[in-house]
Amino acid sequence: MMNVLYYLFRVLIYPGFLFISALAFVFEWIDRKAHAHFQNRIGPLYAGPHGFLQPLADFIKLMAKEDFTPTWANPVFFNITPVLAATLPVFASFYIPFTGMPVLPPFEGDLVLVLTLTTFFTITAFLAGWFSSNRFSSVGAIRVVLQFLGYEIPMFISLGSAAIAAGSLSITKIANSQVIPFAILQPLGFAIYIIALQAELEKIPFDIPEAESEIVAGWLTEFAGRKLAFFRLSEDLRLVLGAGLATAVFLGGGSGAILPPIVWFLIKMVIVVLIATSLRTVFARLKIDQVVRGAWKYLLPLALLQLLITKILLVVM
Amino acid sequence: MMSIYRIPVGPQHPAIKEGFQWNFKLDGEVIVDVTPRLGFVHRGIEKGMELRSWVQGIYLAERICGICNTPHTTCYCLAVEQLYDVEVPKRAQYLRIIINELNRIHSHLLWIGVLGMEIGFMTYFMYVWRDRERVMDIVELITGNRVTMSMNMIGGVVYDITPPMEGIIRRGLDYLEERTKYYKEVLLNEPTIRARTENVGVLSKSDAIDLCAVGPTLRGSDVKSDARFDEPYSSYDEISFNLVTYPYCDVYARALVRADETLESIKIIRECLDKMPSGPIKVRLKRTPPPGEAVARVEAPRGELLHYVKSDGKEKPYRVKMRTPTLANIPATCEMLKGYYIADIPAIIASIDPCYCCTERMLFIDINSGKSWVWTDSELRRYSLKYYRERRK
Amino acid sequence: MAMLREIWRHFFKKPVTVKYPFEKLEPAERYRGRHEFYIDRCVGCGLCAKECPALAIEMVPSDKTVGGKKPVFYLDRCIFCQQCERICPRNAIKLTKFYELAAYDKSELVLDIS
Numbered sequence A: 001m002m003n004v005l006y007y008l009f010r011v012l013i014y015p016g017f018l019f020i021s022a023l024a025f026v027f028e029w030i031d032r033k034a035h036a037h038f039q040n041r042i043g044p045l046y047a048g049p050h051g052f053l054q055p056l057a058d059f060i061k062l063m064a065k066e067d068f069t070p071t072w073a074n075p076v077f078f079n080i081t082p083v084l085a086a087t088l089p090v091f092a093s094f095y096i097p098f099t100g101m102p103v104l105p106p107f108e109g110d111l112v113l114v115l116t117l118t119t120f121f122t123i124t125a126f127l128a129g130w131f132s133s134n135r136f137s138s139v140g141a142i143r144v145v146l147q148f149l150g151y152e153i154p155m156f157i158s159l160g161s162a163a164i165a166a167g168s169l170s171i172t173k174i175a176n177s178q179v180i181p182f183a184i185l186q187p188l189g190f191a192i193y194i195i196a197l198q199a200e201l202e203k204i205p206f207d208i209p210e211a212e213s214e215i216v217a218g219w220l221t222e223f224a225g226r227k228l229a230f231f232r233l234s235e236d237l238r239l240v241l242g243a244g245l246a247t248a249v250f251l252g253g254g255s256g257a258i259l260p261p262i263v264w265f266l267i268k269m270v271i272v273v274l275i276a277t278s279l280r281t282v283f284a285r286l287k288i289d290q291v292v293r294g295a296w297k298y299l300l301p302l303a304l305l306q307l308l309i310t311k312i313l314l315v316v317m
Numbered sequence B: 001m002m003s004i005y006r007i008p009v010g011p012q013h014p015a016i017k018e019g020f021q022w023n024f025k026l027d028g029e030v031i032v033d034v035t036p037r038l039g040f041v042h043r044g045i046e047k048g049m050e051l052r053s054w055v056q057g058i059y060l061a062e063r064i065c066g067i068c069n070t071p072h073t074t075c076y077c078l079a080v081e082q083l084y085d086v087e088v089p090k091r092a093q094y095l096r097i098i099i100n101e102l103n104r105i106h107s108h109l110l111w112i113g114v115l116g117m118e119i120g121f122m123t124y125f126m127y128v129w130r131d132r133e134r135v136m137d138i139v140e141l142i143t144g145n146r147v148t149m150s151m152n153m154i155g156g157v158v159y160d161i162t163p164p165m166e167g168i169i170r171r172g173l174d175y176l177e178e179r180t181k182y183y184k185e186v187l188l189n190e191p192t193i194r195a196r197t198e199n200v201g202v203l204s205k206s207d208a209i210d211l212c213a214v215g216p217t218l219r220g221s222d223v224k225s226d227a228r229f230d231e232p233y234s235s236y237d238e239i240s241f242n243l244v245t246y247p248y249c250d251v252y253a254r255a256l257v258r259a260d261e262t263l264e265s266i267k268i269i270r271e272c273l274d275k276m277p278s279g280p281i282k283v284r285l286k287r288t289p290p291p292g293e294a295v296a297r298v299e300a301p302r303g304e305l306l307h308y309v310k311s312d313g314k315e316k317p318y319r320v321k322m323r324t325p326t327l328a329n330i331p332a333t334c335e336m337l338k339g340y341y342i343a344d345i346p347a348i349i350a351s352i353d354p355c356y357c358c359t360e361r362m363l364f365i366d367i368n369s370g371k372s373w374v375w376t377d378s379e380l381r382r383y384s385l386k387y388y389r390e391r392r393k
Numbered sequence C: 001m002a003m004l005r006e007i008w009r010h011f012f013k014k015p016v017t018v019k020y021p022f023e024k025l026e027p028a029e030r031y032r033g034r035h036e037f038y039i040d041r042c043v044g045c046g047l048c049a050k051e052c053p054a055l056a057i058e059m060v061p062s063d064k065t066v067g068g069k070k071p072v073f074y075l076d077r078c079i080f081c082q083q084c085e086r087i088c089p090r091n092a093i094k095l096t097k098f099y100e101l102a103a104y105d106k107s108e109l110v111l112d113i114s
Helices: A002-012 A017-038 A054-063 A075-093 A110-130 A135-166 A171-176 A187-200 A226-250 A261-282 A288-316 B045-050 B054-062 B069-084 B090-118 B122-143 B163-189 B191-197 B205-210 B251-275 B325-337 B342-351 B377-392 C004-011 C047-051 C083-087
Strands: B005-009 B021-027 B030-037 B292-300 B303-311 B319-323 C035-037 C057-061 C069-074 C093-095
Touching (some): A017 C004, A075 A110, A110 A171, A187 A226, A187 A288, A226 A261, B021 B342, B030 B342, B045 B054, B045 B319, B054 B319, B069 B292, B090 B122, B090 B342, B163 B191, B163 B251, B191 B251, B205 B325, C083 C093
Antiparallel strands (some): B005 B021, B021 B030, B292 B303, B303 B319, C035 C093
């Protein structure tokens, strides 16, 4: 009985669903405040101390707005995609070892499971845009898939070279096997993963599927009210997932002296989030053909090179 | 047989600042054809000028466009002063140069920020618009309002620059020069900006001349044409400055043209402050000008602006006609857009620096009798209500 | 990456945002705000009403002025061009620096000084 309660607590509250959602709001606040201070302005200020509660306030506001389905949109997909978008990252985050042990028991190959779930998210985004019966949404949906074709393989290969160096496909084992973080041993792989993360999270310079000044809001155009609240929450949840994966695989997970592992994990995740924010601040948006061409011309060969170097070093040492 | 997909951009769209519609025909992501549709911002200003006195007309001309208000008033006043056949005092001419160039700096800085926003570079936008505040502070110091200067009057200008103000203006100009040089550096060195604007929206030199492009659109295609050089007005021939052209013919060239023009404007203002003659800033004129017609040309930030004024000796003008630069750039834009992607649309449209509320002029011409007339805005409203009522039946 | 140094430099500087309405900036001396009307100088000539480009001044009967009329300013129509101040032969109108004129009711924007 105690075991069941304990597991329910872990899944629902800490380090499970509630903790991950709270982390999503906190990271959105960090991202917005850092973005604002980079641009010499203030950012959220009045909702809570220094605007800390602003993402929560935005979420509550959106939940209370009018929520309607366009006449010609497919009601099944239109209603189910927001729910899927919010739950898939949470489920994938259950395999990230925030506290040293993930929520669900780790197994060999949970890295592959997490990556499959992120692929499912891309398909969900495509379906959401395609079945919205809006010209701008379909253009956005096509762009999501096109961009996915560019960044997916380099991302998988860079994570794969870290897995090969650790000798395991389980995220927890990769995190625990890093004496020196892989970001220092495999800097190329880390850089490629960060770039691919930017593309997966649809942030500038890769925010093409949601390009505001061109196609209004891309595949998100027709969503309003509660559905939009869930999509925005899923953006933040994917940031938590991506930063958590980067920390676990490349930055050594919760390892570090004195402080408990969860604190080190959070600190490293914040560093990844700040890197993502400064990339978001410093570039302009690229075009879809430039992204796909660049990914196949530069990212993929570099990722393969990293894989080759890792294999050679393993054989040598 | 390619599948044509139609997308309307406007009248409500994040890339379109005022009401305007560009109807695109696409094949996948490639633009095949574009049809512009004007008329959303028509306000009946030309008719409105026929119902107001000459001095009230200045304020109406000022409100044709928010950002290029000073060239409109300068052009109107120059045209009316031609009717009076009077030359305004030298000090007033130099003051006119100063405010026109301040307006040019303001408009170009605003545009550079908007270009950053259109290609997704919000940081650049934020920084440039922060420094644009400095220009508005200088304008507020001289004229009392941050954007709508209201400084021109028929016969001269109404505000003077006092010696304490000169120090503040010069310090502001030094700051602006340093920042504009930095923003030009970013334009030259940032790879993502270059990737989005180089070889995009190419308008060849012959096309630019055939399609009557004006302003930086024309000068970015390596054509030396500027109303300040071709027909110097208001003592521009006494100031030495350069005509900026770039040979690349794309959006990148137009951005560089505007950045360089901002630096030239700062030099012009400094030279004017150095050489400022003393004297009156206004001449007293009679209330109504003698009958006649006159045309005046000025170089607005967007291109060449024309005002035609006709008087029949009465208190109100007989006819006023304006040809704004954005209207002249629209056929060139349609040519510039063909063959590029959807992602290039905001950058290309923004590169002509569109001011849609300037564009709206309407003229009824009866072909048989050769008569032409314009409508007031209440007549326009009545017609539109009737039109939509019939359509709903 | 051209702006990288600039953005990290500004990360540690104070933001330029002015927290209006808790902090306010002082406008320039010549700022054109709300009118101030000196009724003892007015002679009721009506030139301000005739000259106003926005038709924002109406002459109403008054027993305080020499000519029997005085102007009423409709601030919701006014474009703050200062033409009334310039044309007034007795300097009875002056534009002050006060600009916080937002109101919920149009009747609050009628400036009727007696």
